[in-house]
Amino acid sequence: xxxxxxxxxxxxxxxxxxxxxxxxxxxxxxxxxxxxxxxxxxxxxxxxxxxxxxxxxxxxxxxxxxxxxxxxxxxxxxxx
Numbered sequence: 001x002x003x004x005x006x007x008x009x010x011x012x013x014x015x016x017x018x019x020x021x022x023x024x025x026x027x028x029x030x031x032x033x034x035x036x037x038x039x040x041x042x043x044x045x046x047x048x049x050x051x052x053x054x055x056x057x058x059x060x061x062x063x064x065x066x067x068x069x070x071x072x073x074x075x076x077x078x079x080x
Contacts, residue, residue: 023068030061 013024041049
């Protein structure tokens with residue numbers, strides 16, 4: 001089971017050619033940091049906070065992945 005989970009994580013955080021994807025790791029770590037931050041606030045205050053700031057933070061982290069994919073598409077188009 002552990003091998004299957006590790007294979008899944010490796011495929012999730014790598015490009016189609018098998019190389020590591022820094023933008024996917026950064027986007028994933030942004031989501032994990034946001035979840036940790038919200039969990040801390042709920043434990044500390046016992047109230048669910050306004051999540052608009054968290055949504056903007058995740059969007060900013062996810063945009064890193066989008067920029068990477070867009071630059072890869074442009075590079076492929078230039079090579080043709």
